[in-house]
Amino acid sequence: xxxxxxxxxxxxxxxxxxxxxxxxxxxxxxxxxxxxxxxxxxxxxxxxxxxxxxxxxxxxxxxxxxxxxxxxxxxxxxxxxxxxxxxxxxxxxxxxxxxxxxxxxxxxxxxxxxxxxxxxxxxxxxxxxxxxxxxxxxxxxxxxxxxxxxxxxxxxxxxxxxxxxxxxxxxxxxxxxxxxxxxxxxxxxxxxxxxxxxxxxxxxxxxxxxxxxxxxxxxxxxxxxxxxxxxxxxxxxxxxxxxxxxxxxxxxxxxxxxxxxxxxxxxxxxxxxxxxxxxxxxxxxxxxxxxxxxxxxxxxxxxxxxxxxxxxxxxxxxxxxxxxxxxxxxxxxxxxxxxxxxxxxxxxxx
Numbered sequence: 001x002x003x004x005x006x007x008x009x010x011x012x013x014x015x016x017x018x019x020x021x022x023x024x025x026x027x028x029x030x031x032x033x034x035x036x037x038x039x040x041x042x043x044x045x046x047x048x049x050x051x052x053x054x055x056x057x058x059x060x061x062x063x064x065x066x067x068x069x070x071x072x073x074x075x076x077x078x079x080x081x082x083x084x085x086x087x088x089x090x091x092x093x094x095x096x097x098x099x100x101x102x103x104x105x106x107x108x109x110x111x112x113x114x115x116x117x118x119x120x121x122x123x124x125x126x127x128x129x130x131x132x133x134x135x136x137x138x139x140x141x142x143x144x145x146x147x148x149x150x151x152x153x154x155x156x157x158x159x160x161x162x163x164x165x166x167x168x169x170x171x172x173x174x175x176x177x178x179x180x181x182x183x184x185x186x187x188x189x190x191x192x193x194x195x196x197x198x199x200x201x202x203x204x205x206x207x208x209x210x211x212x213x214x215x216x217x218x219x220x221x222x223x224x225x226x227x228x229x230x231x232x233x234x235x236x237x238x239x240x241x242x243x244x245x246x247x248x249x250x251x252x253x254x255x256x257x258x259x260x261x262x263x264x265x266x267x268x269x270x271x272x273x274x275x276x277x278x279x280x281x282x283x284x285x286x287x288x289x290x291x292x293x294x295x296x297x298x299x300x301x302x303x304x305x306x307x308x309x310x311x312x313x314x315x316x317x318x319x320x321x322x323x324x325x326x327x328x329x330x331x332x333x334x335x336x337x338x339x340x341x342x343x344x345x346x347x348x349x350x
Contacts, residue, residue: 079347084111084242086208087175089164091118092189098212098336099181100142100150105246106239107149114175115139116153116167120160128156161196168203176345177206184213184336187327197323206235207317207341211327217336218311220249226303227258227272228316234275235342236314241281243312253285257306259299265290279348304332317341 022030088103100115107113117135121128132154139152157163168178178200182190193200201207223240227233237256243249260268269288276283291302307313317339318326330337 079345082176082238082346084177084206084239085175086111086113086177086179087116087168087205088113088179088181089116089118089167090181091120091160091192097181098216099210100146100148101217102181102210102212102338103150103179104146104148105243105248108246111242113150114153115150116155118160118163118167119154119156121156121158125156125158132156160192164193165196165199165203168200168205175205176343177208178203179208179210181210181212182327184211185331186213187211187324190327191324194323197321198319201319201341204343206343206346209317209323209327209339210336211330211339212336215311215334215336220311221252222310223249223252223254223312223314224307224310225254225256225314226307226316227256229342231342231344231346232316232340234348235346236338236340237276237279237281237283237348238346239338239340240314241283244284252311253287254283255287255289255310257289257291257303259291259293259302261292275348281348300329300332304330304334307333307335310335313337315339 084106086103086106088099090099103113103115117139119128119132119135136152136154139154142148143150143152155163155167168175180190180193223243225233225236225240227236233256240254244252244254256272258268258272269290272288276286289306291306293299294302297305303313303315313333313335315330315337319341327339
């Protein structure tokens with residue numbers, strides 16, 4: 001994360017200067033080299049039958065992917081270079097939903113996103129495979145039409161909780177983050193996650209849960225981060241920074257909200273300010289807001305009343321809870337919300 005960013009025209013100027021330098025060092029050799037290179041390519045195209053440009057590049061990309069997979073099989077991403085590799089799982093068709101829009105923002109420039117549709121089956125497995133084929137084609141058409149960066153996948157299963165756990169452990173393109181989603185008012189649709197929620201956290205991946213449907217991210221101008229655990233808060237900041245890098249969110253304002261007593265308020269804000277500065281993220285318009293805890297209102301009402309104008313709210317996700325029951329406690333929060341549980345690898349101070 002360089003502290004300074006070079007504009008595109010400066011990089012282009014650097015390329016042109018390099019070419020000028022090559023000519024100045026030895027112009028005849030430069031010309032001969034370019035002629036030789038062009039002649040070699042022309043001869044290869046004439047002498048060797050070509051299967052087509054697409055096939056050639058596909059073969060080259062496969063070799064690159066193979067080499068990268070072999071290199072990364074035992075390597076771990078450093079905290080300094082952490083990027084989200086997301087495995088998003090759902091039992092409903094995931095195309096044409098707000099979830100895919102959010103995943104596009106996360107994976108557009110910085111991440112890799114595997115989108116997995118799980119189809120439960122009780123009867124004829126062959127019929128389920130036909131459904132899978134049609135669902136896969138629909139997702140691929142949707143992704144191609146939108147020029148999306150998502151990698152689609154569809155699986156059929158007779159045991160939904162077990163298959164989800166297996167898929168999460170397999171990783172899906174070295175996934176470091178698992179994500180689920182549901183529409184507001186339909187939290188019961190993810191009741192199948194309740195018995196395996198603790199197991200999902202034990203896999204040691206970041207856990208994200210998107211509850212959408214209230215405003216469909218509104219005007220994309222206000223992001224509220226409710227800071228609780230430092231690990232969760234740091235992942236929230238990184239994800240919000242990734243959103244700010246997208247065109248849809250480029251004018252958004254990020255507000256870090258925290259609850260603290262008067263005695264601790266100044267120290268808490270100093271800690272947060274130093275942490276963001278160490279991260280070298282250019283957060284643009286960043287604000288801090290302190291709130292005092294009101295026992296009469298409680299946490300849920302306090303957050304609900306003070307984030308009504310937000311387009312997206314980041315909240316922490318506790319460990320020892322019934323997932324559906326916990327999400328239902330936030331019914332008063334009429335804003336799209338992303339619940340975050342970090343495994344600690346996303347570190348702003350790295």
